[in-house]
Amino acid sequence: MIRKTVLPNGLKILTEKTPYLRGAVAHLRFGVGSGHESHKFEGIAHVLEHMVFKGTEALDQVAFGNEIARLGCSTNASTGFESTTYELDGPAETVLQGLDVFASVIAGFHVPAEEFDKEKDVIQEEWKMIQDDPSAWGEDLAYHALLGEFAHPTIGTPESIDLLTRRHVVEFAQQHYTPDNLIVGVVGNVEHEQVVEVIAKHFGTIARRRAALPDLSLSQIDRLHRAEDCEQEQVFLGFRAPEVTRRDLPAFDVAMTILGGDSWSRLFQRLRNELGLVYQVDGSYSGWPHVGTYMIYAGCQPSETDRVIAEISSEICKLKAEITPDELFRSKAMLKSSLLMSSDQLGNKVHKLIDDELLFATYRPYEQDLAELEAVSVEEALRLAHEVLDLEKMTAVTVGPYQPKFS
Structure with missing residues (x-):
């Protein structure tokens, strides 16, 4: 029940059909995360994750959210040290429609300047929320101490977030949000060929190749x-x-x-x-x-x-x-x-x-x-x-x- 297709541009699509289940889940995972950031741009992968949800020129963030809700689906995303994952779940009978909408946003997201500045303010509030929980930011400190810059806090710092511009984020996406750096997985009562059709529609003609990733820097303090x-x-x-x-x-x-x-x-x-x-x-x-x-x-x-x-x-x-x-x-x-x-x-x-x-x-x-x-x-x-x-x-x-x- 597990099938795999690799598009000509290197994008991998994996599916597992589960006819005995009524729900379905799709993950779109890019092979870049906070561990690949330079010290100057700490937090850029997480900022980019937020910006994707701003929608496209044709489908703004409000229309995007409404369309996903009409299908009974929900979306989320997470940034890790080595990857960034976009998640969609919903009923099996509508998840392909939801994937069509979500993939269009990820492939063609558009961030107006005023929305960029507002979202940076939101992320600064997220940083403050973490600081109110010593166990949460203590864990961030612990991983950073154990692994060095590879495990610096994913959210970055107030200073590094302030320094990021819209151009920095768009360039980061152009370098790393490429088909050969993306793997799509779908599990549910859906047909493999239909998943491939939806993903190819939005990513199949993109020819950009991923930029070389920096060496992962590991260090440790006692x-x-x-x-x-x-x-x-x-x-x-x-x-x-x-x-x-x-x-x-x-x-x-x-x-x-x-x-x-x-x-x-x-x-x-x-x-x-x-x-x-x-x-x-x-x-x-x-x-x-x-x-x-x-x-x-x-x-x-x-x-x-x-x-x-x-x-x-x-x-x-x-x-x-x-x-x-x-x-x-x-x-x-x-x-x-x-x-x-x-x-x-x-x-x-x-x-x-x-x-x-x-x-x-x-x-x-x-x-x-x-x-x-x-x-x-x-x-x-x-x-x-x-x-x-x-x-x-x-x-x-x-x-x-x-x-x-x-x-």
């Missing part, structure tokens, strides 16, 4: 504290982890689920249930083709910051010393459950469809992912825990009134 007058101390402990294409990534997932994956994980049981030091503590993996991260987060009373960091470090050392067969079994069961549940969700299905094409040049059935998880041994999980969880190479970022005393 410690960072930002003083903030808030009730809780936000603690982020980060490690460089396997890139997303590593064949032994399932073993890492198994080990990290044991450490910080759920309410039964070691960190949750020790810091929340046994010691009552935190309300929330967990760990999460993020991966790209050239690097991965594992980030542990905890929020605590400022006076308990040193103890929380010490307890997390202690649990890391214990994990590297032993993983029990029962923990291995539970971790696999949770990860397999997550895979199976995600396989029923249209958004996850189209995300996987595009990811597999970009990372492996082929679709990986869920059964393959499940089999690789099942094959993980205690020894493999321990090996990955030792490789990644090196306390000497840990990045620690704290936001709050207390500055930790690291030994």
